[in-house]
Amino acid sequence: xxxxxxxxxxxxxxxxxxxxxxxxxxxxxxxxxxYRQDPGLGLRLIYFSYDVxxxxxxxIPEGYSVSREKKERFxxxxxxxxxxxxxxxxxxxxxxLVWAGVLTNxxxxxxxxxxxxx
Amino acid sequence: xxxxxxxxxxxIVQKGGISIINCAYENTAFDYFPWYQQFPGxxxxxxxxxxxxxxxxxxxxxxxxxxxxxKQFSLxxxxxxxxxxxxxxxxxxxxxxxxxxxxxxxxxxx
Numbered sequence: 001x002x003x004x005x006x007x008x009x010x011x012x013x014x015x016x017x018x019x020x021x022x023x024x025x026x027x028x029x030x031x032x033x034x035y036r037q038d039p040g041l042g043l044r045l046i047y048f049s050y051d052v053x054x055x056x057x058x059x060i061p062e063g064y065s066v067s068r069e070k071k072e073r074f075x076x077x078x079x080x081x082x083x084x085x086x087x088x089x090x091x092x093x094x095x096x097l098v099w100a101g102v103l104t105n106x107x108x109x110x111x112x113x114x115x116x117x118x
Numbered sequence: 119x120x121x122x123x124x125x126x127x128x129x130i131v132q133k134g135g136i137s138i139i140n141c142a143y144e145n146t147a148f149d150y151f152p153w154y155q156q157f158p159g160x161x162x163x164x165x166x167x168x169x170x171x172x173x174x175x176x177x178x179x180x181x182x183x184x185x186x187x188x189k190q191f192s193l194x195x196x197x198x199x200x201x202x203x204x205x206x207x208x209x210x211x212x213x214x215x216x217x218x219x220x221x222x223x224x225x226x227x228x
Contacts, residue, residue: 031214035218040220041220042124042219042220043162043209043218045215050214090161090162096214104150105211105214105215105216106152107164108163109162109163110161111159111160112161
């Protein structure tokens with residue numbers, strides 16, 4: 001079974017703190033993703049990475065950065081946490097496959113980190 | 119950008135009933151149409167998916183209906199069970215990225 005683990009289930013930080021969220025996957029997937037999930041907004045993509053040391057901005061990258069130094073690990077960094085970054089953060093990984101002639105990308109998610117910024 | 123519109127926001131169904139969740143999309147470049155299921159305290163997990171050259175796919179009690187010309191696809195859950203109570207997301211894909219709908223919270227009462 002694919003396993004995606006996130007470093008913390010719950011995290012409370014103060015405004016202005018630097019926050020690190022860690023994600024590790026054990027299936028040698030090349031793709032990794034960071035989302036935030038907010039009620040009524042679904043999952044929104046923050047950053048993603050197709051390979052080590054590569055990163056691409058998602059739909060809402062402002063206020064965030066990422067690091068991928070090893071294939072299995074993808075870190076999300078909040079340089080200076082703000083209250084509007086209070087959210088559930090979900091990490092996912094995938095390996096691009098060809099399914100009936102179509103490139104598919106089943107993503108496997110971690111359990112999430114609920115971050116509260118006070 | 120509102121590329122994907124999912125409805126309804128919430129759904130209450132009696133055990134044994136049919137649950138129907140709809141998803142409308144704008145981007146004709148989407149080429150893979152999955153539904154994800156999320157239980158409280160867990161991350162989403164792939165439930166069922168369809169490719170664009172097929173109009174319907176059935177896996178057990180779960181069926182996807184796909185209407186390419188209308189740019190819509192829907193999830194049907196037959197004989198809904200309390201264990202189906204979860205949040206469901208449509209998440210059409212383009213170039214390895216999933217675009218998630220806003221989610222539908224399904225509650226199935228005994």
